[in-house]
Amino acid sequence: MHTLDEADRQFALHPFTNLSAHQKQGPLIIDRGEGVYVWDDQGNRLIEGMSGLWCAALGFSEQRLVDAAAKQFAALPYSHMFSHHSTAPAIELSKRLVQMAPEGIGKCFLVNSGSEAVDTAIKMAWYYNNALGRPGKKTIIARQRAYHGVTVAAGSLTGLPYVQDGFDLPAIPVIHVETPHAYRFAEPGESDQAYSTRLADSLERQIIEAGADTIAAFIAEPVMGAGGVLIPPDGYFEKVQAVLKRHDILFIADEVICGFGRTGNAWGCDTYGIKPDIMTSAKQLSSAYLPIGAVLVTDALYDAFSQYTDKLGVFGTGNTYGGHPVSAAVALETLRIYEDDDIFGQVRSRAPHFSERIQALQNHPLVGNTRSVGLIGAVELVADKDSKTSFPAADKIAVQAMLAARKHGLIVRAAPGDALAFCPPLIINDEQIDDMFDAVTDALNDVL
Numbered sequence: 493m494h495t496l497d498e499a500d501r502q503f504a505l506h507p508f509t510n511l512s513a514h515q516k517q518g519p520l521i522i523d524r525g526e527g528v529y530v531w532d533d534q535g536n537r538l539i540e541g542m543s544g545l546w547c548a549a550l551g552f553s554e555q556r557l558v559d560a561a562a563k564q565f566a567a568l569p570y571s572h573m574f575s576h577h578s579t580a581p582a583i584e585l586s587k588r589l590v591q592m593a594p595e596g597i598g599k600c601f602l603v604n605s606g607s608e609a610v611d612t613a614i615k616m617a618w619y620y621n622n623a624l625g626r627p628g629k630k631t632i633i634a635r636q637r638a639y640h641g642v643t644v645a646a647g648s649l650t651g652l653p654y655v656q657d658g659f660d661l662p663a664i665p666v667i668h669v670e671t672p673h674a675y676r677f678a679e680p681g682e683s684d685q686a687y688s689t690r691l692a693d694s695l696e697r698q699i700i701e702a703g704a705d706t707i708a709a710f711i712a713e714p715v716m717g718a719g720g721v722l723i724p725p726d727g728y729f730e731k732v733q734a735v736l737k738r739h740d741i742l743f744i745a746d747e748v749i750c751g752f753g754r755t756g757n758a759w760g761c762d763t764y765g766i767k768p769d770i771m772t773s774a775k776q777l778s779s780a781y782l783p784i785g786a787v788l789v790t791d792a793l794y795d796a797f798s799q800y801t802d803k804l805g806v807f808g809t810g811n812t813y814g815g816h817p818v819s820a821a822v823a824l825e826t827l828r829i830y831e832d833d834d835i836f837g838q839v840r841s842r843a844p845h846f847s848e849r850i851q852a853l854q855n856h857p858l859v860g861n862t863r864s865v866g867l868i869g870a871v872e873l874v875a876d877k878d879s880k881t882s883f884p885a886a887d888k889i890a891v892q893a894m895l896a897a898r899k900h901g902l903i904v905r906a907a908p909g910d911a912l913a914f915c916p917p918l919i920i921n922d923e924q925i926d927d928m929f930d931a932v933t934d935a936l937n938d939v940l
């Protein structure tokens with residue numbers, strides 16, 4: 493007989509894990525959850541300061557979601573959306589998503605994950621340009637440090653070496669442009685607006701150099717999450733959108749983390765004034781209770797798809813589980829809870845306290861930069877605050893802090909650039925926010 497720990501080491505191949513280190517240190521086995529807390533198999537209670545992987549917005553014990561799943565499982569555990577098939581939960585969910593989306597969005601395509609949503613969005617941008625008779629317009633512009641997933645196309649857009657190394661990515665035509673990160677890359681004394689202008693000018697130069705007739709779309713997370721919680725400088729998206737418009741390039745907003753209240757509004761697009769042509773979403777769409785994602789597109793794109801399928805015969809993409817009725821029913825109930833409990837309003841009212849506690853960490857000797865919007869934030873750890881000198885990579889300072897936090901009852905996440913990221917369930921209260929940042933302070937003191 494194996495213990496769970498032994499069986500994990502022997503049989504499980506873990507994503508985003510150093511495999512030989514895993515053999516030595518073994519798994520963190522999570523057993524159960526309640527509210528914003530999870531318990532490991534040793535009985536230790538932890539605040540889930542990352543909502544799992546930026547997704548469990550309603551925490552770990554929302555009975556309405558359990559009931560919605562059970563009801564749909566009993567009524568119809570599976571159907572699909574191919575060849576004109578549909579189900580009530582998939583229809584209702586599509587309607588609700590389109591109704592809550594930014595102006596211009598008219599159709600919803602259901603998938604199973606963020607990566608699948610991003611892959612589908614890329615295919616849609618290509619399909620659109622083929623429909624318009626401009627087959628050369630295919631390159632996607634993404635940003636360094638962006639995270640868009642791991643499938644062959646989405647992983648090609650992700651701008652993080654550890655996602656691409658060893659896998660022969662990028663494998664589709666991509667241009668990676670600069671990351672908007674004022675703390676690191678703005679010139680001394682440069683205002684947000686001036687920095688944003690410089691980034692937009694640089695983007696435009698790269699578009700002109702490559703030829704706008706070769707570029708299909710620009711993809712961006714409103715707030716970069718897995719790349720270290722990078723918040724755009726004022727004016728950034730306004731200026732970028734003006735450039736894209738001039739060159740007839742689509743804007744794909746990757747809302748996989750920002751969607752559903754994370755930044756204090758329904759969408760990151762709402763917070764930053766983005767008018768997307770395509771939106772990808774997943775994660776908080778079902779509060780992580782079941783896998784589901786959605787791609788939302790404008791009526792203009794849909795009309796082009798529709799005319800093109802008259803020529804080709806069929807819109808030839810989709811997945812067995814896209815629009816799964818149980819996932820759709822759970823997502824629909826999640827959206828109802830967001831509305832009934834005014835969850836996005838709650839985020840706005842908790843955000844000042846969350847931000848205050850993060851900003852207070854600026855006084856810690858290890859912290860060079862603090863940043864947050866809504867209920868997502870990060871601190872960036874540095875060896876020297878004045879010169880912003882980083883720690884040697886081998887120190888893995890953010891990983892050390894992440895592991896230390898666990899000893900103080902908190903799950904947070906080490907992110908690139910020695911960032912420690914925070915993304916708690918949206919139902920967190922002020923006292924729990926205090927507990928969270930007290931634990932962060934203790935963890936930083938441990939690694940000092």
Ligand code: PLP
Nearest residue numbers: 605606607639640641746748749
């Ligand atoms: N896009 C963004 C912005 C993400 O943060 C992620 C995952 O973290 C993805 C896409 C990929 O989603 P998934 O892991 O569900 O494939």
